[in-house]
């Protein structure tokens with residue numbers, strides 16, 4: 001080898017000893033991955049994680065994160081995407097072609113519906129909505145053109161918990177060709193097992209997570225995942241994922257690996273805090289309805305109770321319709337602990353007002369302004385004081 005310092009600063013005989021171990025998985029950064037010879041370059045496979053080929057297709061850091069997420073979700077395969085929304089998009093692009101249709105629950109995460117209305121519609125893919133609380137509404141929507149059915153539990157913002165078992169059973173009976181996909185961001189792998197919804201073989205085919213929420217837990221990382229059991233489905237998703245050129249940053253993957261050990265502690269603490277606030281809010285005269293799946297009387301509570309052992313730290317208050325949008329905005333503006341912002345699952349509690357009539361295609365019972373609360377890690381007593389002062393300001 002040349003003795004030129006420019007070459008020796010790149011190529012060197014010294015190799016650091018193997019078997020360095022510490023609690024944290026190292027951050028492996030790469031676009032280029034070296035192969036010992038051309039035969040290895042030709043034969044290595046990343047799709048089953050048996051080898052490294054290119055940074056975009058996996059590093060020890062991302063493969064480890066994928067394996068831990070597969071364990072969390074009771075899945076066999078996991079792919080990482082740069083955001084939860086891009087994970088949804090991988091599934092749509094992998095499974096749908098021009099002339100196909102997909103079904104969405106009417107209370108779906110809004111950007112998912114927006115993707116169907118814009119990109120998917122332009123590509124000749126139709127979407128139809130069903131009422132997640134009424135599985136019979138699937139009947140009119142399920143046809144031979146339906147290749148993908150999205151499920152979400154609970155619904156976005158309004159938090160209705162569907163009868164997932166009934167929805168899955170009906171789809172399997174009437175549209176055996178359709179892949180059943182669950183957005184399991186709320187369940188975070190901890191509330192229930194979506195691949196085993198009770199009876200033998202009754203489960204969804206794949207799930208996506210916005211790792212941005214609870215798995216990150218910091219309000220600082222954007223990432224998504226796609227999990228499945230079936231090898232052939234995984235390969236289909238993995239090839240589309242690869243052709244779309246999606247990758248995640250090594251430091252972001254490491255941030256996720258650091259957050260996962262505390263996921264269950266945080267999830268359960270935020271669950272307990274949200275339940276306490278939901279019970280308190282039920283007794284407040286300005287609150288018409290408290291939406292929280294673990295609260296008796298909340299839409300779909302029985303379905304939640306029949307399936308779940310936990311709930312996420314989200315709740316929504318329907319403010320009495322006698323209070324105007326402006327009054328409710330002022331309530332939210334004046335909160336001290338709760339900050340105004342999107343997303344959830346981080347340490348800071350968040351509040352966002354919504355109006356149901358702008359969010360749904362099907363009729364909803366919500367006439368009052370909705371305030372979606374995401375509970376962080378502050379003292380619950382402080383959060384209740386903050387909300388009580390806000391409700392008092394309504395007059």
Ligand SMILES: *Cc1c(COP(=O)(O)O)cnc(C)c1O
Pocket residue numbers: 082083084085086109183185186209210211212213222223224343
């Ligand atoms: C936040 C969220 C997403 C999207 O995640 P991003 O990482 O923000 O793109 C998808 N589905 C649900 C249910 C979410 O809450």
